[in-house]
Amino acid sequence: MMLKKVGVLVGVLAVLFTTFGCASMQEKPVNAVQDFPIRPITLIVPSTAGGGPDMLGRAIARLSGKHLGQNMVVLDKAGGGNTTGYNELAGSQPDGYTLGIVTPSLIMQPLYGQTQYDYPTALEPIASITSNPWTLIVRADAPWQNLQELIEDAKQHPGKIKFGHAGLGTVTNVVGEMFIQATGVQIEQVPFQGPAEAITAVLGGHVQMYFGGPAEVTEQVRSGNVRVLAIAASKRLNQPDFMDVPTFKEQGVEVVYQNWLGIAVPKGLPPQVKSKLAAGIKAIVEDPEFKQNLGMNIQYFGPEEAAKLWQDDKERLSKLVKETGLAERIAAQKK
Amino acid sequence: MEMLLQGLYNSLSPENLFACVLGVLLGTVTGILPGIGPLGAIALLLPLSFGMNTLPTLILFAGIYYGSMYGGAITSILLNIPGEDSAVVTCIEGYAMAKKGRGGAAIAIAAIGSFIAGTLGVVGLSLFAPVLAKLSLNFGPCEYFAISIFGLIVLTNLIGYSALKSSLMAVVGIMLGTVGMDGLTGISRFTLQISGLQSGLDFTLVIMGLFGMSEIFQVMAEQPVASAGSRKINFLKQYPDREELQRSLVPICRGGIIGFFIGLLPGPSAVLSSFLAYAAEKKCHKQPEKFGQGMIEGVAGPEAANNSAAAANLIPLLALGLPFSPTSAILLSGFTLHGITPGPTLLTQHADIFWGLVASMYVGNLLLLVINLPLVGIFTSLLRVPVNILMPIVMLIMLTSVYALTQNFFDLGLLILFGFLGFLLKNGGYEPAAFVIGFILGPRIEWGLVQGLLIGDGQLSAFLLRPLSGTILLLSASLLLYKLIQAANKIKKTGGIS
Numbered sequence: 001m002m003l004k005k006v007g008v009l010v011g012v013l014a015v016l017f018t019t020f021g022c023a024s025m026q027e028k029p030v031n032a033v034q035d036f037p038i039r040p041i042t043l044i045v046p047s048t049a050g051g052g053p054d055m056l057g058r059a060i061a062r063l064s065g066k067h068l069g070q071n072m073v074v075l076d077k078a079g080g081g082n083t084t085g086y087n088e089l090a091g092s093q094p095d096g097y098t099l100g101i102v103t104p105s106l107i108m109q110p111l112y113g114q115t116q117y118d119y120p121t122a123l124e125p126i127a128s129i130t131s132n133p134w135t136l137i138v139r140a141d142a143p144w145q146n147l148q149e150l151i152e153d154a155k156q157h158p159g160k161i162k163f164g165h166a167g168l169g170t171v172t173n174v175v176g177e178m179f180i181q182a183t184g185v186q187i188e189q190v191p192f193q194g195p196a197e198a199i200t201a202v203l204g205g206h207v208q209m210y211f212g213g214p215a216e217v218t219e220q221v222r223s224g225n226v227r228v229l230a231i232a233a234s235k236r237l238n239q240p241d242f243m244d245v246p247t248f249k250e251q252g253v254e255v256v257y258q259n260w261l262g263i264a265v266p267k268g269l270p271p272q273v274k275s276k277l278a279a280g281i282k283a284i285v286e287d288p289e290f291k292q293n294l295g296m297n298i299q300y301f302g303p304e305e306a307a308k309l310w311q312d313d314k315e316r317l318s319k320l321v322k323e324t325g326l327a328e329r330i331a332a333q334k335k
Numbered sequence: 336m337e338m339l340l341q342g343l344y345n346s347l348s349p350e351n352l353f354a355c356v357l358g359v360l361l362g363t364v365t366g367i368l369p370g371i372g373p374l375g376a377i378a379l380l381l382p383l384s385f386g387m388n389t390l391p392t393l394i395l396f397a398g399i400y401y402g403s404m405y406g407g408a409i410t411s412i413l414l415n416i417p418g419e420d421s422a423v424v425t426c427i428e429g430y431a432m433a434k435k436g437r438g439g440a441a442i443a444i445a446a447i448g449s450f451i452a453g454t455l456g457v458v459g460l461s462l463f464a465p466v467l468a469k470l471s472l473n474f475g476p477c478e479y480f481a482i483s484i485f486g487l488i489v490l491t492n493l494i495g496y497s498a499l500k501s502s503l504m505a506v507v508g509i510m511l512g513t514v515g516m517d518g519l520t521g522i523s524r525f526t527l528q529i530s531g532l533q534s535g536l537d538f539t540l541v542i543m544g545l546f547g548m549s550e551i552f553q554v555m556a557e558q559p560v561a562s563a564g565s566r567k568i569n570f571l572k573q574y575p576d577r578e579e580l581q582r583s584l585v586p587i588c589r590g591g592i593i594g595f596f597i598g599l600l601p602g603p604s605a606v607l608s609s610f611l612a613y614a615a616e617k618k619c620h621k622q623p624e625k626f627g628q629g630m631i632e633g634v635a636g637p638e639a640a641n642n643s644a645a646a647a648n649l650i651p652l653l654a655l656g657l658p659f660s661p662t663s664a665i666l667l668s669g670f671t672l673h674g675i676t677p678g679p680t681l682l683t684q685h686a687d688i689f690w691g692l693v694a695s696m697y698v699g700n701l702l703l704l705v706i707n708l709p710l711v712g713i714f715t716s717l718l719r720v721p722v723n724i725l726m727p728i729v730m731l732i733m734l735t736s737v738y739a740l741t742q743n744f745f746d747l748g749l750l751i752l753f754g755f756l757g758f759l760l761k762n763g764g765y766e767p768a769a770f771v772i773g774f775i776l777g778p779r780i781e782w783g784l785v786q787g788l789l790i791g792d793g794q795l796s797a798f799l800l801r802p803l804s805g806t807i808l809l810l811s812a813s814l815l816l817y818k819l820i821q822a823a824n825k826i827k828k829t830g831g832i833s
Contacts, residue, residue: 048661048664049374049378049381049664049665049668051664051668054668055668055671055672058381058382058668058672059672061382062382062385074382075742076378076742077742077743078534079531079533079534080516080530080533080534081516083530083533084530084531084533084534087530116530159792162789162790167518168518168519168520188789189789190476190786190789190790191518191519191785191786192786193518193782196601196657196658196659196664197601199657200472200601200651200655200657200659201475201476201786203472203655203657204472204473204474204475205472205475206475206476206786206790207790218676219656219676219677219678219679219680220656220678222678222679222680223656223678223679223680224679225655225679292674293671293672293673293674295671295676
């Protein structure tokens with residue numbers, strides 16, 4: 001008897017759900033461009049949940065209802081050095097309902113070999129939101145007090161010092177190659193699976209150096225486990241944890257690398273939709289609630305400035321990746 | 336101690352207690368639903384936590400994490416479908432027990448074992464976290480290489496009757512573990528130009544296919560039989576008797592200790608620890624030949640192990656700020672979004688949060704026991720549902736969960752493909768468990784070897800000269816030699832390969 005009642009209840013609920021569900025989904029005749037957005041927006045994150053891009057995506061999605069008038073759904077599509085997510089984004093309808101978080105990997109990946117799309121031309125930026133200079137960390141009890149001592153040691157003992165990175169062709173690898181090119185020292189690379197493993201290896205003394213973003217290393221810096229030897233910015237940071245860290249440039253090494261995260265859409269959005277999105281994202285970034293707990297350095301650029309940033313980085317990184325032989329090393333193997 | 340009591344007091348506030356109850360309930364459900372694990376569940380729930388306070392959120396997420404270790408056993412035991420990666424081993428003895436009508440007892444023992452070992456793990460966490468975290472840093476690539484080799488030798492011939500077939504399966508597992516982009520050279524291996532294979536085969540997907548999907552196919556292929564539970568279920572008889580409880584006690588402690596130490600290492604420690612615990616039980620038992628026919632020890636040990644592994648896995652996260660598994664990585668992002676950075680400063684700057692969380696884990700484990708034990712009867716009555724209704728539902732849940740996790744249709748195809756593969760293997764007398772061992776350990780061996788060689792300037796001696804890795808490798812070599820001699824003797828006696 002009881003079961004029957006429950007069954008009836010479930011049935012009634014199901015009917016109610018379908019009716020109301022459909023009613024709310026029935027689309028009023030709308031002007032797709034004028035009234036944008038009329039349904040939830042999808043935000044593709046090209047890496048796994050838990051990483052920097054994912055955190056940024058979720059921080060944006062949280063305020064989307066307030067500033068864009070529609071909720072945002074975060075989809076983590078990881079794999080293939082971010083290309084899985086980028087392919088999905090580049091292949092989606094350019095109607096403003098699919099956005100994606102992008103990183104400099106959209107420029108690097110096509111340099112390493114044939115990708116499904118040429119991302120810098122298939123996508124266009126809505127905004128660049130964060131910018132973080134890369135750091136060089138060593139274990140707190142490492143013998144080198146500054147960059148010069150490290151370089152001296154590396155010159156005297158070629159191949160002795162190893163740097164760990166979070167995967168071939170990732171930023172942590174590319175900045176290491178920049179350092180090698182700028183100093184001419186011989187340090188060896190050791191690949192790890194992701195930043196956490198690489199930092200663990202530095203803490204355990206298995207490798208000696210790691211080039212990482214501030215967000216990844218802050219906790220280790222604060223607790224005194226690692227020492228930051230240099231920061232790849234044009235001037236010192238004003239974050240308390242990094243205030244006393246000299247830049248590479250100050251120490252005579254030409255390494256500058258700012259890793260940005262931004263939002264992009266497939267090319268060909270109606271201009272009105274694009275400007276609405278750009279304004280909405282700008283409002284989100286400027287909301288005081290947005291910065292809370294994000295732990296990243298916010299540096300907002302609108303669509304035009306972000307496009308310029310893409311262009312600059314493309315020229316610089318193409319040159320670097322070619323000169324260091326990184327592109328050939330990866331491209332040759334990919335064939 | 337004072338801090339812990341203060342934390343306990345905090346964790347019992349209505350808000351925190353509610354978060355804890357909700358967390359462990361969601362965790363149990365997550366564990367029961369095959370395909371969706373704590374990783375997926377937390378990722379899906381992350382956006383909902385924004386409006387909540389910090390401590391309740393952390394309590395909620397942690398609750399989902401260790402709660403799922405309880406639930407995973409239930410479908411393993413009743414349906415032979417692991418609800419969680421870490422419950423694969425539980426299928427073997429658990430399902431055999433269910434067929435004998437002792438499914439309820441197996442579930443109850445799994446819950447009790449989980450409680451004891453989970454609490455053991457939290458005790459370890461609250462007493463020694465910083466020390467153990469430092470200790471785990473001493474494990475470098477060489478040690479991982481050595482320990483994975485050891486694991487491969489110990490675990491390959493764990494289940495099944497033919498050493499030859501098991502070894503073959505392990506090799507196939509190692510081969511499939513190489514699919515995807517190689518981390519050292521960037522070369523794409525065995526990807527057949529399919530972009531979905533570029534990042535390799537997903538671990539959960541393979542396990543769900545080989546064990547879960549394949550079981551559904553198995554049921555489909557068999558003659559429709561009356562479901563096992565159409566017999567009357569006596570609720571009182573569903574609980575373990577005195578003898579079963581006595582037999583489980585030592586395995587629970589043993590499993591708990593094994594799980595705790597394996598949990599300190601990176602990688603899929605919950606799965607590995609449950610396999611190791613099973614191996615330990617089989618080795619320690621007086622009648623190892625009886626394993627596979629529903630030995631309670633084979634449920635108690637592994638289920639205890641995966642729970643203490645889950646607790647231990649939080650140690651590197653909380654004490655170092657370094658996530659050693661995908662699940663702790665998502666926990667890390669949940670923490671960070673709420674303004675808490677796990678790591679050494681957590682204890683100094685947010686001591687209230689740290690101890691509140693740890694204390695809530697004591698409470699949560701107790702809650703799980705209290706929630707799970709009375710439900711044993713209800714869980715077992717699941718078997719009264721005819722299989723032709725139950726299995727399609729399970730299949731749907733599995734497909735939905737996998738899609739929710741990866742958002743990729745290609746992966747659904749893979750899931751079904753591995754389901755067929757598992758079906759064929761089981762019917763051919765090959766043991767998919769050995770495949771999983773190769774699949775997990777193969778890539779770890781390769782990474783360890785490559786990294787160790789790079790660090791040691793290409794010298795193989797680097798592996799032998801480090802005390803820990805050298806010892807483990809020596810031990811592995813002698814074990815292998817012993818096994819080979821044993822096998823040779825057997826062949827001499829019987830005149831053929833068995």
